[in-house]
Amino acid sequence: MTFAATILTLYPEMFPGPLGISLAGRALEEGTWSCEPVQIRDFAADKHRTVDDTPAGGGAGMVLKVDVLARAVDHALELHPDCPVLAMTPRGKPVTQARIRELAAGPGVTILCGRFEGFDERIFAGRPVEEVSVGDIVLSGGEPAALMLLDACIRLLPGVMGAPSSGTEESFEEGLLEYPHYTRPVEWEGRTIPEVLRSGDHAKIEAWRKRHAEDDTRLRRPDLWERHRGVRD
Ligand code: SAH
Numbered sequence: 631m632t633f634a635a636t637i638l639t640l641y642p643e644m645f646p647g648p649l650g651i652s653l654a655g656r657a658l659e660e661g662t663w664s665c666e667p668v669q670i671r672d673f674a675a676d677k678h679r680t681v682d683d684t685p686a687g688g689g690a691g692m693v694l695k696v697d698v699l700a701r702a703v704d705h706a707l708e709l710h711p712d713c714p715v716l717a718m719t720p721r722g723k724p725v726t727q728a729r730i731r732e733l734a735a736g737p738g739v740t741i742l743c744g745r746f747e748g749f750d751e752r753i754f755a756g757r758p759v760e761e762v763s764v765g766d767i768v769l770s771g772g773e774p775a776a777l778m779l780l781d782a783c784i785r786l787l788p789g790v791m792g793a794p795s796s797g798t799e800e801s802f803e804e805g806l807l808e809y810p811h812y813t814r815p816v817e818w819e820g821r822t823i824p825e826v827l828r829s830g831d832h833a834k835i836e837a838w839r840k841r842h843a844e845d846d847t848r849l850r851r852p853d854l855w856e857r858h859r860g861v862r863d
Pocket residue numbers: 717718719720721742743744745746747748749762763764765766767768769770771772773775
């Protein structure tokens with residue numbers, strides 16, 4: 631089954647962009663996923679094809695018009711009624727690997743990309759749109775956020791990644807960061823690969839990796855560590 635990615639954007643030429651290359655690119659060619667950018671401007675009602683207007687209450691920048699957004703969302707819902715609609719916004723719920731897994735297991739996703747100051751808030755009450763953030767940073771548009779979200783979904787689609795285990799041992803999959811990796815040369819600028827990883831003792835290697843995944847998570851991401859402990863206890 632093809633995972634249908636529909637992207638509502640003012641810059642359709644940004645897609646598939648980097649997702650046309652490497653693993654995602656091959657998967658696109660093979661029909662594992664489809665990429666359908668839709669120009670939001672096509673849903674403007676006036677002859678100037680206006681998509682934005684000044685913010686109510688004043689202030690800098692422009693706001694995407696709710697009527698135009700609603701027509702674009704309705705179009706996507708007609709095309710793919712079963713695909714969730716995600717709006718990219720720093721005000722949204724931070725995306726997690728668990729949510730990515732859910733999305734990748736479904737029929738596809740419709741992504742609404744903002745520009746300027748963002749969306750007229752009423753779109754979220756008026757249409758079934760989930761507000762999603764890709765982190766506590768501010769991008770100039772939703773497109774790079776959409777590419778990031780799609781990349782995370784596509785690599786999980788059946789057949790896209792070589793070894794299936796490389797998907798489940800990853801950072802976040804067990805609620806922890808992944809353990810660190812090394813490869814040859816054994817010595818580089820006086821630094822060596824930890825002895826245990828060269829020992830061939832699989833039980834010891836596994837124990838070392840588990841300890842590092844736990845220690846690194848505790849030190850680097852106390853937020854993840856607390857949640858992990860909460861789930862375990
Ligand atoms: N004025 C807004 C930011 C607008 S940035 C605010 O302060 O909340 C312009 C667009 O970039 C947004 O509409 C959104 O689609 C996208 N964007 C910026 N940062 C993002 C983030 N962290 N996650 C998801 N989308 C983001």
